[in-house]
Amino acid sequence: MIVALLNQKGGVGKTTLALHLAGEWARSGARVLLIDADPQASALDWSEQRSHQGIERLFGVVGLARDTLHRETAELARSVDHVVIDGPPRVAGLMRSALLAADLVLIPVQPSPLDGWASAEMLSLLREARIFRPDLAARFVLNRCGPRSIMARETSASLADQDPPLLPAMIGQRVAFAEAMQHGRLAFELEQDSPAAREIGALATHVGEAGQ
């Protein structure tokens, strides 16, 4: 499966969720490639930090922040089970290319009423891509939810009857995610059975179902 994490809004968790999803699939035995389609190259930085520290390589990370992404991804996907694309904020050309490459688009959003608005441009790019690819699947993923947050409930209520639908797995606001990203690690490597690690396990399961 080729999954792209996309949202034109910056800082919503595209890179965090892309790396964790790739890591979750890799540790269950799948061959995974992560494509860093963001000129800021944060996923590549994470991967370099890992290799400098001699941490085990779970999956390959390549930088492909160019408009030919869709063609190159199809080629690269042949040698692995899953490809995860970490998308850029803002760059529409790259977003279009990622939308042409993907089987499933995940749109991370944070539990704030403003996020619905910020994703409007993302949704119009998705509609445009579906002219060429009517079967392209897409889901919102609610990231950084606080415990019993009213905002999270309101956001999920406002997204419930939308297209794309909301993925049932929600990701909490957890220090483990920020810490892992900073140190070239994944949440399960900091603590095997932490709430963060369990949420990622559930995310991978739901993403697998959504992509079928």
Ligand SMILES: Nc1ncnc2c1ncn2[C@@H]1O[C@H](COP(=O)(O)OP(=O)(O)OP(=O)(O)O)[C@@H](O)[C@H]1O
């Ligand atoms: N669930 C979470 N809990 C705590 N911190 C998080 C969570 N998700 C993301 N973060 C933190 O929020 C910041 C932004 O996340 P991230 O880099 O994944 O977003 P992004 O969408 O890739 O940003 P950009 O658009 O700049 O590429 C990072 O510091 C990350 O560690």
Ligand SMILES: [Mg+2]
């Ligand atoms: Mg990013």
